Amino acid sequence: MMIAILLTVYLGTLLIDFRAHLKDSKALVKALYLALLFVSFSVLTLYEFGVEIPSPAGPIQDAVRALFGVE
C-alpha cells in the first residue's frame, strides 16, 4: 500500500510539477530535479521494503558526545 502511495506521489510530481513547469527549463535544472527525486524515491522505497538506512542522527549524536561530552 505504501509503495502505491509513493508511486502515486512521484508520478503526480512528475506529471504535474515537472512536466508542466519545467518544460522550458535548462538541462541542469531538469537533471538536478530528477536526481533529487531519484534519491528521495530510492530512500523511501528501500525503507518501505524494510531495508535499514542509516540515520544522520547517529553520527550527529556521536560527534556531539565526542566534542562536548554530552550523554
Place this chain on the structure above:
Amino acid sequence: MLDKPMSYRQAVAVLIMFNFGSSVVMGVSTGTGQDAWVALLLSVALTMPVVLMYGRIAELNPETGFFDVIEAQFGKIAGKVVAALLTWYALHLCALVLRNFSEFIQISSLLDTPQLPVMVIMLLAVGYLAKLGCKALGKWAIATLPVVLTVVFLTVVLSINVMKFENILPVFEHSIGQISEDAFKIFSFPLCETVLFLSVADCIRKSDNPKKIYVFGMLFSSGVLLIIILRNLFVLGAEVVATEYFPSYSAARIINLGDFLSRIEGSISINFILAGITKITVCLIAASKGISRLFGIDDYRQLVMPTALLAMALATIVYKNTMEMFAFINYYAFYAMPFEVAIPAAVWIVSEIRKKKAQPTAGPRG
C-alpha cells in the same frame, strides 16, 4: 528578488508562527520543572543579541537572499561551503519538524495509520505554499496567527478551573546551572532557529526595519510560549509535564466544562498543523534557495517539490521511534549552534567590515 515583498505585519506574523512551529504542542524544554519559565526568560535574554545580529545582517544586505549574502561576503568557494552547510541545516530542520508533526498525529489520533501518508498530505500543502512564494506565506501567516492565538487563549481561560497555581512552587528549586542548561536548550530550539527566517528576509521591504521585525516577533512569541509553559505547569504540574511528550495536548484534554464542552484537545492539533505548515514552509524555502544557489539556478521555486520529497525521505529515516526523537533534543542544542550562531556571526562581521570599507572616507578639506 523573485518574490513579491511581504508587508511588515506579514513578516512579523511569519516569524511568530515560525517560532510557534512545533513548540506550541511539544512545548519547550522543561527539564527544570516548575522553573521552566525562568529558563525561558533567561533564554529570551540570551537570544536578543543574536536576533539583533540576524536583523543587522538583513539590514546591511537589504532585499538580498541570505545565500546570496553568504556568497558575496565569503567568495565563491568558501561561500559555497557555508551555503551547503546552511542548506543541510534547513533540510534537516524541515525533516525534523515534519517528523514531529507525523509522530504527534500518530500518537494523538491516528494510532494505526503509517506516518508516510500524513507526511505526504502535509508536504503537498507546504510545497504548494512554498511555490507561491513569500507574499503568499505572509498572507497565510496573517490569516492563521489569530486562530492559533485564539486557541491558546481559549485553552488558558477554559482550564482556569482546573489550574493549581501552587504548582509553580517552590521557585528556584533548581540550581542556576540546571536552569542555564535548560535556557540553552530553549535558546537553540526554537528561538534561534529563526536564523532560517533570513532566507526569506529578501522579501522584507527596504523601508521596514528587520531588527524591529525580529525583536517584536521574538518578544511576542516568547510571551505566548511563556503563557503556554505556565498553563501546562498549572494544569498538569511539573512532574507530569516532564513525563509527557506533548504537554499542551495533555493539558487541553483535562478541560471539561460541564457536559457541553469537552475534548477540545483537537484544537491543539489545529495549532500544530497551522504553525507547523509555516515553519516547514520557511525551512523548505530556505533549503530550496540553498540548493538553487549551490547549482547557480535563479528560480528556487523550480526545485521546491523535489526538495520537499527529499525532506520527507530524511524525515522517514531520521528516527526509529518517538523516544529517539525526544532524546535527540539533548544533542540538538549543540549541533545547531554553528548554524544558528557561528555562521551568522561570521556573515555579520564580514558584512560590517565590507560596509565600513565601502563607505567613502570623509577626509579634512583644505
